[in-house]
Amino acid sequence: MLNQKVALITGSTSGIGLATAHVLAAQGISLVLHGLLPTHEGKKLANEFSAQYGINAMFDNADLMNVESIECLIRHAIKQMGSVDILINNAGIQHTESAENFPLEKWNAIIAINLSAAFHAVQYALPNMKSNGWGRIINVASVHGLVGSVNKSAYCAAKHGLVGLTKVLALECAEQGITVNAICPGWVDTPLINDQISAIAKKQDITFEAAKYQLVTAKQPLPEMMAPExxxxxxxxxxxxxxxxxxxxxxPMDGAWTAQ
Ligand SMILES: NC(=O)c1ccc[n+]([C@@H]2O[C@H](COP(=O)([O-])OP(=O)(O)OC[C@H]3O[C@@H](n4cnc5c(N)ncnc54)[C@H](O)[C@@H]3O)[C@@H](O)[C@H]2O)c1
Structure with missing residues (x-):
């Protein structure tokens, strides 16, 4: 019964993670909310989820750039909630620039948050899932885990890596009642892509909405952004x-982007 499970969703203070938290909470799944919010705001968010859905919810603002913080996040969650049955590695960042000019600190941050953090979280969460004989690991990758796009070297490298990690984990967990999958979305309407839309709007002197339409239709045959829900x-x-x-x-959940 899913309503007896606990889900930890990294990056659930915004966008896809927050929308997913609402969908799971509506099914009675208890939540470990996580993201870069000040502690008092995150606790307020967790209290709002508990009140709205009648579930147990806690918040942690571990910085995924730091391995020790990830270990504390998982250990703290298992201690307080009793288990982490569903791990959704969702947190991610973006930076666009040609490979030649890509800033090293941005490369390191994208690889750390979008790829290595998922590996570390899985390492700390797996023993608990194995002892329960049940688990779900869902890695929010991207179409950029399947194909490339200019100016996204770090993002594509991280997301392709996340897809590879997903396959290996699935093989290693196949007899343990634990499934491991990657979701590869096309354009989703969240704050992550606002910089890319604003850059088009500025360059072409068009509205934000017109730039958004242009961004979506440049690669995605289905001409609309997905809702994070x-x-x-x-x-x-x-x-x-x-x-x-x-x-x-x-x-893929990509409006036929990768069908081409
Ligand atoms: N929006 C899209 O079009 C799209 C498409 C495909 C895949 N994705 C992927 O979906 C995932 C969620 O993206 P989103 O669009 O909802 O983004 P978002 O910017 O709305 O949310 C990102 C979340 O990650 C958290 N985060 C960022 N850096 C962190 C750090 N160092 N430590 C801890 N938490 C950190 C933020 O606090 C936030 O909660 C990402 O992995 C992204 O690559 C997004």
Whole structure:
């Protein structure tokens, strides 16, 4: 029964993570909310989830750049909530620049947050899932885990890496009742892509909305951005018993972007 499970969603103070938290909480799944919010704001968010959905919810603002913080995040969550049954590695950042000019600190941060943090979180969460004989690990990758785009060397390297990690983990966990999958979304309407939209609007002297449409249709045949809740509903399905045979997959949800 999913309503007896605990889900930890990294980066759940915004965008896809926050929307996913609402979708899971509506099914009675208890939550470890996480993201870069001050502690008092994060605790307020957790209290709001508890009040709205009648679930247990806690908050942690561990910086995913730091391995020790990730260990504390998982250990603290298991201690306080009793278990982490569902791990959603969702937090991510973006920076666009040609490979030649890509700042080293941005490269290191993208690899650390978008890829290495998922590896560390899994290492600390797996023993608990194995002892329960059940687990769901869902890595929020991207179409950029499947194809490349100019100016996204670090992001594409991290997301392709996350897809590779997903496949290996699925093989290692196949007999343990634990599934591991990557979701590969196209454009999703969240703050992560606002800089890219603003850059187009400025360069072409057009409105933010017109720039958004241009960004979406440049690569994605289905000419609309996805709502973050759609990713949340997909994640909920992957947590269900019906999805128990789906493992080791990199699943596009991309308006036919990668069908081309
Ligand atoms: N928006 C899109 O179009 C899109 C498309 C495909 C994949 N994705 C992926 O979806 C995931 C979520 O993205 P989003 O669009 O919801 O972004 P967002 O900017 O709305 O949210 C990012 C979250 O990550 C957290 N975070 C960032 N750096 C952190 C750090 N150092 N330590 C801890 N937490 C940190 C933030 O606090 C926030 O909660 C990312 O992995 C992103 O790559 C997004």
């Amino acid at each position: 759609q990713i949340g509903e997909f994640i909920l399905f992957l947590c269900s018993d019906s999805a128990r045979s789906i493992t080791g997959s990199a699943l």
